[in-house]
Amino acid sequence: MATSMELPPILMLGPPLFSHLFESRNTHRYRFLKLPSLFKPYSLFEFLETQNTHPSSIQVVLCNPLQPVTADVIRSLPSLSVIATTGSGTDHVDLSECKCRGIQVVAVGGGHECASEDIAEMALGLLIDVMWKISAGDRHVRRRRVPSTNKESFTFPLPSSPKLGGKQVGIIGLGRIGMKVAKRLESFDCIIKYHSRNKKPLVSYTFYSNVVDLASDIDVLILCCPLTEQTKYIVNKEVMLALGKDGIIVNVGRGALIDEKELVQCLIKGEIKGAGLDVFENEPNVPKELFSLDNVVLSPHVAAFTSECFTDTVIHVNL
Amino acid sequence: MATSMELPPILMLGPPLFSHLFESRNTHRYRFLKLPSLFKPYSLFEFLETQNTHPSSIQVVLCNPLQPVTADVIRSLPSLSVIATTGSGTDHVDLSECKCRGIQVVAVGGGHECASEDIAEMALGLLIDVMWKISAGDRHVRRRRVPSTNKESFTFPLPSSPKLGGKQVGIIGLGRIGMKVAKRLESFDCIIKYHSRNKKPLVSYTFYSNVVDLASDIDVLILCCPLTEQTKYIVNKEVMLALGKDGIIVNVGRGALIDEKELVQCLIKGEIKGAGLDVFENEPNVPKELFSLDNVVLSPHVAAFTSECFTDTVIHVNL
Numbered sequence: 178m179a180t181s182m183e184l185p186p187i188l189m190l191g192p193p194l195f196s197h198l199f200e201s202r203n204t205h206r207y208r209f210l211k212l213p214s215l216f217k218p219y220s221l222f223e224f225l226e227t228q229n230t231h232p233s234s235i236q237v238v239l240c241n242p243l244q245p246v247t248a249d250v251i252r253s254l255p256s257l258s259v260i261a262t263t264g265s266g267t268d269h270v271d272l273s274e275c276k277c278r279g280i281q282v283v284a285v286g287g288g289h290e291c292a293s294e295d296i297a298e299m300a301l302g303l304l305i306d307v308m309w310k311i312s313a314g315d316r317h318v319r320r321r322r323v324p325s326t327n328k329e330s331f332t333f334p335l336p337s338s339p340k341l342g343g344k345q346v347g348i349i350g351l352g353r354i355g356m357k358v359a360k361r362l363e364s365f366d367c368i369i370k371y372h373s374r375n376k377k378p379l380v381s382y383t384f385y386s387n388v389v390d391l392a393s394d395i396d397v398l399i400l401c402c403p404l405t406e407q408t409k410y411i412v413n414k415e416v417m418l419a420l421g422k423d424g425i426i427v428n429v430g431r432g433a434l435i436d437e438k439e440l441v442q443c444l445i446k447g448e449i450k451g452a453g454l455d456v457f458e459n460e461p462n463v464p465k466e467l468f469s470l471d472n473v474v475l476s477p478h479v480a481a482f483t484s485e486c487f488t489d490t491v492i493h494v495n496l
Numbered sequence: 497m498a499t500s501m502e503l504p505p506i507l508m509l510g511p512p513l514f515s516h517l518f519e520s521r522n523t524h525r526y527r528f529l530k531l532p533s534l535f536k537p538y539s540l541f542e543f544l545e546t547q548n549t550h551p552s553s554i555q556v557v558l559c560n561p562l563q564p565v566t567a568d569v570i571r572s573l574p575s576l577s578v579i580a581t582t583g584s585g586t587d588h589v590d591l592s593e594c595k596c597r598g599i600q601v602v603a604v605g606g607g608h609e610c611a612s613e614d615i616a617e618m619a620l621g622l623l624i625d626v627m628w629k630i631s632a633g634d635r636h637v638r639r640r641r642v643p644s645t646n647k648e649s650f651t652f653p654l655p656s657s658p659k660l661g662g663k664q665v666g667i668i669g670l671g672r673i674g675m676k677v678a679k680r681l682e683s684f685d686c687i688i689k690y691h692s693r694n695k696k697p698l699v700s701y702t703f704y705s706n707v708v709d710l711a712s713d714i715d716v717l718i719l720c721c722p723l724t725e726q727t728k729y730i731v732n733k734e735v736m737l738a739l740g741k742d743g744i745i746v747n748v749g750r751g752a753l754i755d756e757k758e759l760v761q762c763l764i765k766g767e768i769k770g771a772g773l774d775v776f777e778n779e780p781n782v783p784k785e786l787f788s789l790d791n792v793v794l795s796p797h798v799a800a801f802t803s804e805c806f807t808d809t810v811i812h813v814n815l
Contacts, residue, residue: 243650294661298684302630305621311795312631318794319787331562331780333796342613364683365617461650468638475637476630477652 184208186230188254193241193263210235214244221253242266242478243460248274259283266431268404297357299479300399300429303453306474307425308339313471338423341365347395349388349411350402350430351377358399370395373402388412392419397427404431414439417449424449432458441466444473455479503527505549507573509559512582529554533563540572561585561797562779567593578602585750587723616676618798619718619748622772625793626744627658632790657742660684666714668707668730669721669749670696677718689714692721707731711738716746723750733758736768743768751777760785763792774798 181204189200189211200209212224225232235254240246241263248271251257260270261283275282306312310333317333342365348355351371359369359382369382372391376384385391388411392398398420402408412426412435420426426449428435437458443449444467451472457463460478467473500523508519508530519528531543544551554573559565560582567590570576579589580602594601625631629652636652661684667674670690678688678701688701691710695703704710707730711717717739721727731745731754739745745768747754756777762768763786770791776782779797786792 295659298624298660299628299630302621302624302628305617306625306630309618309621309798311618311621311625311793312634314795314798315631315793316635318782318796321782331796333798335798340614341617361680361683364680463637463640474630474634476633477637477650479628479633479652479654 181208182229185236186210186228186234187237187239188212188235190214190238190240190244190246193239221250237261240269242269244269246270251275251278251280266404268431293353293357296354296401296429297361299455299476300354300358300401300427300453301361303429303455303474303476304397304399304425304427305341307427307451307453307472308341310335310339310471312474316471341367341397343367344396345370345394346397346399347371347385347391348382348399348401349373349391349408349434350400351380351382352401354429355399355401356380358401367397374407388416389419392416392424393421395420396423397425400426400428400430400434402430402434404433409433410436412436412440414443417443420449422447422450425451425453427453429455432456432460437464444470500527501548504555505529505547505553506556506558507531507544507554509533509557509563509565512558512560540569556580559588561588563588565589570594570597570599585723587750612672612676615673615720615748616680618774618795619673619677619720619746619772620680622748622774622793622795623716623718623744623746624660626746626770626772626791627660629654629658629790631793635790660686660716662686663715664689664713665716665718666690666704666710667701667718667720668692668710668727668753669719670699670701671720673748674718674720675699677720686716693726707735708738711735711743712740714739715742716744719745719747719749719753721749721753723752728752729755731755731759733762736762739768741766741769744770744772746772748774751775751779756783763789 184207186208187210189209191214192211210225210228210230212221222232225235232253233255236256236258238246238254238257238260239262240260246260246269251271251274257278257280259281260275262270263284267282267284270282272282314333321331345368346362348358348369348371351359351373355371355373359371362369370385370391371380371382372385372388385394398412398416400412402411410433414436417424417426417439426435426440435458440452441464444452453474453476455476456478463475467475503526505527506529508528510533511530529544529547529549531540541551544554551572552574555575555577557565557573557576557579558581559579565579565588570590570593576597576599578600579594581589586601586603589601591601633652640650664687665681667677667688667690670678670692674690674692678690681688689704689710690699690701691704691707704713717731717735719731721730729752733755736743736745736758745754745759754777759771760783763771772793772795774795775797782794786794
């Protein structure tokens, strides 16, 4: 049997959530080198030295979306062939460097059936939570202490029209995730509309080439598209004002799809009704103005972090 | 134009949440007498006297499920003909007294299309919230203060298998609400099983006459049935142990469907995985042991309290 030092190393940056499950199932196959964060003033070389590992022996990096994998990092690992990241995007990885080197980059989110289901579930969960104020109600119950026999204190004010059923929902990005969101919304008798780069020929939902027009016609806006130069701030102030004071936004894509400063202002001023956010523009920063609002649900970018998915992905790239 | 004292009075006990919306739309038709609570040492007669209103002029009572409408209360109102209550049950109303007197009792929940949709939405919302720990994640983000640049502190541990998709879900009570819950769960590719008084001839889901057998075969148990002598504690310790440590319970029916003391113990000991509770055995009391648990979502019985439904119901009984 191989001693652990003879096993091929895998470099884990972050490390990604749930990597421990993958790790525990594969300790007989790989040696796991866990560098907590590249943000710390700690060089990759120094770390590998403490692990008695030469940079050229690293072929695989596992990371999370909070972990920039820069050209410098990639260049320090001459044998690197796979970067697997949790999350739905790869904008934290220097893709042009990877392209030059022929390094395969795999994101758990978006590309895989399993992760897109997870993200769709999270979108529905955040939406129902915002509408029915589930998290706010839970806070209310936990905060409410004595007297427990006070019947009045048990009640909790709900918005005047919390129902999801029958609402008009606009989806930006009708790809694998967006389609799964739409399927689930249909079971709530919602009317689906969408915006994407191109009209989908096989889809009967109403297509909008213009996001402001879409926002004017819906009650709920769900963001499921990747972040690109074209989609950055696709939800700007104009879109939010078009959505209006009864409108709700759910973002399970990327933080920078929304102009976050404007979003915060719209939420504070009641220019939109509420928001469910799994992603933020400058993660891990969450605008502190949101902490006191009951019309937002704040989620620490969990949608693509499930162990089942992570394992599936890692198996998929055939480490 | 009638002065307000000439309008027929409506007695509001509680008053029920969202009654203000019904009220604001009907101030020209009715005079609303709002008694905050019958639990206070305050007699109904005294209250009506302060309102210059004779008990015999009250034909309609609107109330909420926290408000026992006892035989004494009913007897003090000789002209009473309708009691409308929010919530999905009428066990807080003395039904035998109403039957003797021919008084119509209407609950928003259960009997009406609109309310059953709301309750189904709440069931799905609580379920996804428990599975994906949305409320706990929201608490985590709001609690997390400085340093905001600490990337590690942003992450939040999720259970190893949060996905709803493909799970086996057991529904107790496949009536109007249960069927709506099932329809929505199907869009998540869940496998539905159920227990009810009788096998439904037109339903293809697997029927279980025994609740323990059902619990042994599922990942999630959702309670949508009314509270009767037969269903009290239908979820007892044996059922919870059969559901097991990966099992989740969602209760949108009545608190006393579950043996709450045993539920608390099972949650603390990890004998079941989690619970989403919109109802409690001794409302407004919520067992304080639950306040520190991250595997429960606590909701202050909101499912049937929406203004849309309340208004629909009140119109339905043709006040």
